[in-house]
Amino acid sequence: xxxxxxxxxxxxxxxxxxxxxxxxxxxxxxxxxxxxxxxxxxxxxxxxxxxxxxxxxxxxxxxxxxxxxxxxxxxxxxxxxxxxxxxxxxxxxxxxxxxxxxxxxxxxxxxxxxxxxxxxxxxxxxxxxxxxxxxxxxxxxxxxxxxxxxxxxxxxxxxxxxxxxxxxxxxxxxxxxxx
Amino acid sequence: xxxxxxxxxxxxxxxxxxxxxxxxxxxxxxxxxxxxxxxxxxxxxxxxxxxxxxxxxxxxxxxxxxxxxxxxxxxxxxxxxxxxxxxxxxxxxxxxxxxxxxxxxxxxxxxxxxxxxxxxxxxxxxxxxxxxxxxxxxxxxxxxxxxxxxxxxxxxxxxxxxxxxxxxxxxxxxxxxxxxxxxxxxxxxxx
Numbered sequence: 001x002x003x004x005x006x007x008x009x010x011x012x013x014x015x016x017x018x019x020x021x022x023x024x025x026x027x028x029x030x031x032x033x034x035x036x037x038x039x040x041x042x043x044x045x046x047x048x049x050x051x052x053x054x055x056x057x058x059x060x061x062x063x064x065x066x067x068x069x070x071x072x073x074x075x076x077x078x079x080x081x082x083x084x085x086x087x088x089x090x091x092x093x094x095x096x097x098x099x100x101x102x103x104x105x106x107x108x109x110x111x112x113x114x115x116x117x118x119x120x121x122x123x124x125x126x127x128x129x130x131x132x133x134x135x136x137x138x139x140x141x142x143x144x145x146x147x148x149x150x151x152x153x154x155x156x157x158x159x160x161x162x163x164x165x166x167x168x169x170x171x172x173x174x175x176x177x178x179x
Numbered sequence: 180x181x182x183x184x185x186x187x188x189x190x191x192x193x194x195x196x197x198x199x200x201x202x203x204x205x206x207x208x209x210x211x212x213x214x215x216x217x218x219x220x221x222x223x224x225x226x227x228x229x230x231x232x233x234x235x236x237x238x239x240x241x242x243x244x245x246x247x248x249x250x251x252x253x254x255x256x257x258x259x260x261x262x263x264x265x266x267x268x269x270x271x272x273x274x275x276x277x278x279x280x281x282x283x284x285x286x287x288x289x290x291x292x293x294x295x296x297x298x299x300x301x302x303x304x305x306x307x308x309x310x311x312x313x314x315x316x317x318x319x320x321x322x323x324x325x326x327x328x329x330x331x332x333x334x335x336x337x338x339x340x341x342x343x344x345x346x347x348x349x350x351x352x353x354x355x356x357x358x359x360x361x362x363x364x365x366x367x368x369x370x
Contacts, residue, residue, distance in 0.1 A: 062230070
């Protein structure tokens with residue numbers, strides 16, 4: 001693969017996530033705005049078949065997804081690593097009732113992080129999700145994104161599980177602090 | 180004048196059709212809904228405090244041809260105040276959020292809630308862009324709310340002023356998976 005193609009692939013992983021959401025029949029997408037998800041959020045907002053629901057806190061999205069499934073629709077939840085901490089009690093809803101919960105989590109605090117305040121929750125994302133009986137799919141490179149996302153869709157809706165795709169900070173790139 | 184909570188719930192749900200989906204908040208409003216008559220289209224909450232309005236939103240968006248009533252307590256609503264801002268953006272025409280407000284946390288020993296000291300849930304809902312906000316303080320207003328629920332065609336928020344009392348518990352089904360499955364089956368949603 002030449003350098004130009006390689007670049008294109010590295011930059012378009014949000015589009016491949018979007019394609020997976022469409023193939024998976026996702027009709028509601030809840031999100032707290034996040035730089036790492038900005039392209040995917042834009043794609044969802046521009047799509048007529050997807051209801052985009054901006055949230056004030058991530059736990060709202062856990063409840064939204066449960067309501068969607070009760071009514072026969074599939075939802076997905078986009079958040080940053082810090083949002084996982086906000087969700088912990090609401091995960092009880094997904095676990096007790098076995099509601100499918102499909103999450104795409106962009107990581108902070110683990111790779112070339114400038115802001116130390118992101119580190120504590122970043123380090124807790126995987127252990128917390130595991131304790132909450134979630135199935136975790138960690139993605140580090142662009143070519144892993146689509147297959148992990150497909151697997152998570154299957155696991156969430158096929159088996160009524162919490163499935164989380166974790167998008168590593170090395171995939172997203174570091175935040176530019178001075179312009 | 181304060182309304183009696185069991186009678187208020189019974190009045191709101193009397194003669195409900197199968198196009199009304201009910202999400203009662205954890206604790207007393209779940210017991211009230213059970214006391215009004217078990218129904219496959221009740222999604223009883225025993226937990227997930229602060230999540231009732233958002234469950235109602237997801238359900239209302241998924242089922243635009245049916246009506247969704249979230250009926251919860253002031254403490255539960257206070258824990259999810261941000262969801263009123265989220266609902267205000269979405270403006271589903273088939274969602275009613277009804278708060279039974281007694282100004283106390285009844286399940287935990289009647290400690291005063293914020294609404295007793297000035298927090299105004301109707302004001303919050305209005306400020307979040309919910310245009311129809313109703314204060315229900317007597318039988319006539321309750322009957323009007325019940326009528327509005329039957330032909331719901333706008334996003335609605337109501338505060339029902341109820342007395343702080345604790346009628347005997349009426350406990351519905353407790354198994355979350357079972358509550359979910361029978362709700363979806365009653366809706367005719369594919370497994």
